[in-house]
Amino acid sequence: MSGPDKTQGTVWGVGLGPGNPDLMSVKADRLLRQASHVAYFRKAGRTGHARRILGGILRPDVTEIAMEYPVTTEIPLSDPRYNQILSAFYEDSAARLRALSEGGQDVVVVSEGDPFFYGSFMHLYTRLKDTCPVEVVPAITGMSAAWTATGMPITWGDDVLSVLMGTSPEDALVDHITRSDALVIMKIGRNIEKIRNALRRAGRYDAAWLVEYAAMAEQTVQKLSEAGDKVTPYFSIIVVHGNGRRP
The missing domain is CATH 3.40.1010.10 (Tetrapyrrole methylase, N-terminal domain)
Incomplete structure (x- = not known):
């Protein structure tokens, strides 16, 4: 052509x-x-x-x-x-x-x-x-705004960052979460409980942050464990920070 x-x-x-x-x-x-x-x-x-x-x-x-x-x-x-x-x-x-x-x-x-x-x-x-x-x-990207909103770097040294979709099967989420140092999970919405379960199974639930409306006037930042049972809006991202090598 x-x-x-x-x-x-x-x-x-x-x-x-x-x-x-x-x-x-x-x-x-x-x-x-x-x-x-x-x-x-x-x-x-x-x-x-x-x-x-x-x-x-x-x-x-x-x-x-x-x-x-x-x-x-x-x-x-x-x-x-x-x-x-x-x-x-x-x-x-x-x-x-x-x-x-x-x-x-x-x-x-x-x-x-x-x-x-x-x-x-x-x-x-x-x-x-x-x-x-x-x-x-x-x-x-929205994820850059989300991890910046937490006030902590997302990756250090040789940390591996994975970007996951909440629409993935729970077992697949657990596998990726377990193998990655730092995480961004998108497309949360109605997948929130599946994501919570995957983070718990992988031992990362207590380290997860929920950022809603990153960089917008409505922005909220909180630990996922403290967010309650509400269904998160479309503009939500879950962040788990890496903790790798540093001077």
């Missing part, structure tokens, strides 16, 4: 960072203030967190493109329909952006955190990169 036409507009995948506009990169800020088209993901009927981060940055005459997820947690991840529905959604979203690019328009697609770190933009990137000019602007 031939490469993208140089006369096409560029699709920019721009990371917004963990949620505080002050932590956005200078390049991201510049692109957004100049953008004539800005796209973002959101749940149906919601403003969307990425859009809220943008605040008053955008031009008054900007064209906003809200890409609304057809499903989030309504269907289990194991259900074949989940991938089928989302795949069609990403194909449709990519087609909308491709049409703008082919019309000579640049489009900035914003992502919470970093676009290439478990972000929805990745699914657009793989569908667009061979037919459109696509550029990615990296950003501070």
Whole structure:
């Protein structure tokens, strides 16, 4: 397949960072203030967190493109329909952006955190990169903000850091937790009890911290063991610090 036409507009995948506009990169800020088209993901009927981060940055005459997820947690991840529905959604979203690019328009697609770190933009990137000019602007990740919020370094010396998904089976979580020095666990939500059990089984429960809304106005930081039985919100990360070699 031939490469993208140089006369096409560029699709920019721009990371917004963990949620505080002050932590956005200078390049991201510049692109957004100049953008004539800005796209973002959101749940149906919601403003969307990425859009809220943008605040008053955008031009008054900007064209906003809200890409609304057809499903989030309504269907289990194991259900074949989940991938089928989302795949069609990403194909449709990519087609909308491709049409703008082919019309000579640049489009900035914003992502919470970093676009290439478990972000929805990745699914657009793989569908667009061979037919459109696509550029990615990296950003501070939510996990960086989370471990910074604890006031302690996440790794020392030769510590091994593992990033785990709470959606994984409990036995797999226990295996990774046992073999790693420092841990970040994401996608907590309804998986909280499974994660608690895995940390207990691996002997790391008392060392775990729960950070909610890292770097945002609503930020809370507490030991997981003191967090009670509440179901944590979407913007939650569990951190277990390493304790490796140091001078």
